[in-house]
Amino acid sequence: MYQGKSHTLFLKYAVPQxxxxxxxxxxxxxxxxxxxxxxxxxxxxxxxxxxxxxxxxIALSMAVAxxxxxMISMHLGQGDKTKVRNIxxxxxxxxxVMGLAISILGNLWLHPLAQLLGSTPAIHDESIxxxxxxxxxxxxxxxxxxxxxxxxxxxxxxxxxxxxxxxxVSNIVLDYVFMYPMNMGIAGAASATALxxxxxxxxxxxxxxxxxxxxxxxxxxxxWQNLHSIYILGFPSFIMEFTIGILCYIVIxxxxxxxxxxFNPGDIELINFMGSKSLPYFSGFFLAGFNxxxxxxxxxxxxxxxxxxxxxxxSILYPPLLIxxxxxxFGSEMVWICxxxxxxxxxxxxxxxxxxxxxxxxxxxxxx
Numbered sequence: 001m002y003q004g005k006s007h008t009l010f011l012k013y014a015v016p017q018x019x020x021x022x023x024x025x026x027x028x029x030x031x032x033x034x035x036x037x038x039x040x041x042x043x044x045x046x047x048x049x050x051x052x053x054x055x056x057x058i059a060l061s062m063a064v065a066x067x068x069x070x071m072i073s074m075h076l077g078q079g080d081k082t083k084v085r086n087i088x089x090x091x092x093x094x095x096x097v098m099g100l101a102i103s104i105l106g107n108l109w110l111h112p113l114a115q116l117l118g119s120t121p122a123i124h125d126e127s128i129x130x131x132x133x134x135x136x137x138x139x140x141x142x143x144x145x146x147x148x149x150x151x152x153x154x155x156x157x158x159x160x161x162x163x164x165x166x167x168x169v170s171n172i173v174l175d176y177v178f179m180y181p182m183n184m185g186i187a188g189a190a191s192a193t194a195l196x197x198x199x200x201x202x203x204x205x206x207x208x209x210x211x212x213x214x215x216x217x218x219x220x221x222x223x224w225q226n227l228h229s230i231y232i233l234g235f236p237s238f239i240m241e242f243t244i245g246i247l248c249y250i251v252i253x254x255x256x257x258x259x260x261x262x263f264n265p266g267d268i269e270l271i272n273f274m275g276s277k278s279l280p281y282f283s284g285f286f287l288a289g290f291n292x293x294x295x296x297x298x299x300x301x302x303x304x305x306x307x308x309x310x311x312x313x314x315s316i317l318y319p320p321l322l323i324x325x326x327x328x329x330f331g332s333e334m335v336w337i338c339x340x341x342x343x344x345x346x347x348x349x350x351x352x353x354x355x356x357x358x359x360x361x362x363x364x365x366x367x368x
Contacts, residue, residue, distance in 0.1 A: 030168070030171055030172055030175060031047055031171075031175060031189045031190075031192070031193055032044055032047065032048070034175040034176070034179050034189055035179075035186060035189050038179050038180070039179075039185060039186060042122060042123050042126070043123075043126055043185075043186050045123050046119070046123040046127040046129075046130055046186060047126075047127075047130050047186060047189065047190075048118075049114055049117045049118050049119045049123070049127040049130070049131065050127070050131045050134050052117055053113075053117060053134060053135070054134060054141070057102070057138055057141050057142060058145055060098055060142065061095065061141070061143075061144075061145035062145055062149070064091050064094050064095055064098075064146055065091070065145055065146045065148075065149030065150060066149065067091075068087055068088065068091035068146075068149075068150065069150060069152075069153050071087050072084050072087055072088065072150070072153050072215070073153060075087065076153075076214065081214055082218075084214055084215065085214070085216060085217075085218040086218065086220065086221055088208075088215045088216070088217070089217050089218055089219075089220045090220060091146060091150065092146070092217065093220060095142050095143055095146045096139065096143075098142060099138055099139025099140075099142045099143070100139060102135065102138045102139075102142075103135055103136055103137075103138050106131075106135035106136075106138070107132070107135055107136065110128060110131060110132060110135065111124075111128065113131070114127045114128055114131055126185075126186050129187050129190065130186050130187070130189070130190040132190070133187070133190035133193065134190065134193065134194065136194070137194035137195075137197070137198070140194070140197040140198045140201055141194075141197045143197070144163070144200040144204075147160075147200075147204040147205070147208070148160040148163060148164055148200070148204065150215055151163075151204050151207055151208075151213075153215065154207070154213035154215045155213060156207060156213065159203070159204060159207060160204065162203065163199075163201075163203040163204045166199055166200065166203060167196040167197055167199050167200035168196060170192075170195065170196050170199050171192045171195070171196035172192075174188075174191065174192035174195055175188070175189055175192040178191055178192055245288050245292060280333075280336040280337045281336045281337070281339060281340065283337065287340075287343040287346070287347040288343050290347050290350065291310055291343060291346050291347055294306075294307075294310055294350040294353075294354065295307045295311055298310070303357075306353050306357070309349070309353070310346060310349065310350050313342075313345070313346045313349050314342060314346040317342075318341070318342035318345045318346055319338055319339055319342035322338040322341050323338045326341070
């Protein structure tokens, strides 16, 4: 399946993936810069209401992509291309169903959803306007991440990188066109964000439609065991993607005021506040890289339990506990360090699990 030296394979697959995901991860940042400079603080806050929604969409897509990718790699290694195509077709069906459900149900409950995500009366109308585009075009966002993950499995990592990069570049160009010459306001930024993934999907789709690799749609035989395996294997990626990762950490720690000024250069009060809180909040984010690496390593080796344990630890276990405990013991300002402290505790947990796993491996080797 994948032939060559390990370091060559790493460069071939990991580097394009990192570049592609880096470009794809700054969609909302680009919108924030244009909105903050063009429309001001309230509009930027309105767009920020949709950020958790976008993260959830990406997490759902990555869960399917990762789970299907692990199973596809396993069956490709066994030479069973019939099962490979069945899993690919099943992952496409899952993503299509999720996308349509989100688009339909999200629009039906658009107003309460916006309120749930933090919309206030002052920004509600603009929040709704921005969110409508994100929800309506959510199937394309889901498919952009699914196809980019699976096209890498099909030996085309550079295609995935180019598709994600093109989506971001188009977002930047359309942000400018829609918000300045066309003066579309926050709807322009939302339109640009919605159209970016469509371009990415259109670039990758011919690879699968024209059968340029091992992955393409076939007559689907739905097996609930395969469906269960896709989500179980992919669930750690859902948890991991739902939380955060290291470039932003470096930028914010060392250039926090300049970074925040990009979004709203005239709001000195807001810049000062964000600058003063960035160091305690982001101080432990360098450990997120180690935690994410361990999750990916255990997923690739089908150690789903360990991957899931670390994913849950860094998202819904340690941070909430620390938020409850540290401010009570040391004052309200300690809330800003809770996330980084959670990453630190997660890294300790991952290291302990790694040591235990190595000891078990050595014991088994000795017994044999």
